[in-house]
Amino acid sequence: MSDDKTLREDLAGRLTAGGHLRSPQWRQAVLDTPRHEFLRGGYFRRVDGTGTGPTGWEPVMPGDAAWLPASYTDDSLVTQIAGTIAPADIQGRIFRSPTSSSTLPSLVVRMLEELRLDDGMRVLEIGTGTGYSTALLCHRLGDDLVTSIEIDEDVSTRARAALGATGHIPRLIVGNGLDGDPDGAPYDRIVATCGVLDIPAAWFAQTRPGGQILATVCGWMYSSELARLTVDDGAAHGRLLGGQISFMLARPHLPPPLGMLPDLDDGEEREAVIGADALDHWTARFVAQIAAPRTQRIRIQPPGGETQHVFIDVDAESWAALRLDGAHWTVRQGGPDRVWDRIEEHMAHWQRDGSPDLDRFLITVTPDQQTITWDR
Structure with missing residues (x-):
């Protein structure tokens, strides 16, 4: 055999x-x-991804002892980096984002x-x-x-x-x-x-x-x-x-480059009902996306300052910045819309309904809109 x-x-x-x-x-x-046979062009092995530095990738090609056994592991194997780079294109390591893989x-x-x-x-x-x-x-x-x-x-x-x-x-x-x-x-x-x-x-x-x-x-x-x-x-x-x-x-559908960040000293500030740490939960983060579907999240930590969790709604040109102030979260919001107000309201409804898991969510799509809610 x-x-x-x-x-x-x-x-x-x-x-x-x-x-x-x-x-x-x-x-x-x-x-x-x-x-x-679908990995004859090799794949990229992840390196340096467990520490604080950037994730690197190095090629594994046919002939490498690891190549054939890895082809039959239950793993996704990255086959392209940065939209153009295949494993055969480089030697050593590359520090860019994957763009194609064998699932x-x-x-x-x-x-x-x-x-x-x-x-x-x-x-x-x-x-x-x-x-x-x-x-x-x-x-x-x-x-x-x-x-x-x-x-x-x-x-x-x-x-x-x-x-x-x-x-x-x-x-x-x-x-x-x-x-x-x-x-x-x-x-x-x-x-x-x-x-x-x-x-x-x-x-x-x-x-x-x-x-x-x-x-x-x-x-x-x-x-x-x-x-x-x-x-x-x-x-x-x-x-x-x-x-x-x-x-x-x-x-x-990839997010656009953010460009220049808003002035986080502008806007209106209040105590947040729900903190940014709530979005560490997979389903809660999905609920937040329903409320603010074109919103990107980044973390900013100025030298000597507190970490801020910034949410930027690309379509509404609005933003929210959250920081942990002692035991409480504070939110500052700017732009024509209130991004975090929308997220808090939607998450509050979800929590009142018992915080159902995603397998209880329903989706309807028409030519005009997509609606996702949960089975109450």
């Missing part, structure tokens, strides 16, 4: 034992699909199971990435029923080569996945392997009535959750599935 076949069997066993891999069709897809297999198969596929269904995948999840879809449905969109041409080219090496030729598109694929619509399922701020109207317009969308809804405060929606009468309705699922944001 080849080394990689043994590793595939071990991976399938771990995913089954963990409850992620539940159906025989997807188990066979994992057994038959060599993940390492951890347990999340890949969980999402595929959550799609609830039947034979003959047509699927549109948003975010080809390395192509591993695309290959699993092809194994389950057949190449001619799978379309995958990738915004990065280099990433798509590498995925196409890996898919070909494993015997798959699905329809691959280079383009903005937020626009979907009107030429191939309608689809029975749309699945996104990137995070989005809002479910694009194009997606449910391109989904058959009764079809489903599976995507991770995110925010600029970096809380997110997987949502499953059913399309009907020009809208989509569903709920969040729980599990604190996180993906890289779709590139068009």
Whole structure:
């Protein structure tokens, strides 16, 4: 038995034992699909990420003793840095942000199971990435029923080569996945392997009535959750599935550069009812994002001064700055809107309803708006 076949069997066993891999069709897809073929270009290993310094990344290439075993761990493996840099492009270390990866297999198969596929269904995948999840879809449905969109041409080219090496030729598109694929619509399922701020109207317009969308809804405060929606009468309705699922944001949905910060000495000051530390909780942070969906959070610590937690609403051009003053939090707010007032009000409603977890949240999307609330 080849080394990689043994590793595939071990991976399938771990995913089954963990409850992620539940159906025989997807188990066979994992057994038959060599993940390492989608990592032939190498991956980046994280270094210096545990201390106070910046996170660094160093390449791991085929031939390195760690490369093949790592391909079958239940880990996300970074395959691109800073939007253009592949592992083969550098020696040593790079200190920039990841922009593409091979998602951890347990999340890949969980999402595929959550799609609830039947034979003959047509699927549109948003975010080809390395192509591993695309290959699993092809194994389950057949190449001619799978379309995958990738915004990065280099990433798509590498995925196409890996898919070909494993015997798959699905329809691959280079383009903005937020626009979907009107030429191939309608689809029975749309699945996104990137995070989005809002479910694009194009997606449910391109989904058959009764079809489903599976995507991770995110925010600029970096809380997110997987949502499953059913399309009907020009809208989509569903709920969040729980599990604190996180993906890289779709590139068009990344937060803009903040530029010059506001003068934090301006504005009106009061004692805060809820402190910034409340947002250390994943679900509370998601609730705050619902109240202030285009708000970024940064921390500022001037020399010799107190740490301030600054929230900047890009759309409203408003801000709030919180600091811990002894045992109490103080908030100063500026601009035409009161960002922290909105967040406190929304969080108070959530707390009065018993602080429900995200798997009790409901989502409705129409061409005009996205609404997320919780089941009371």
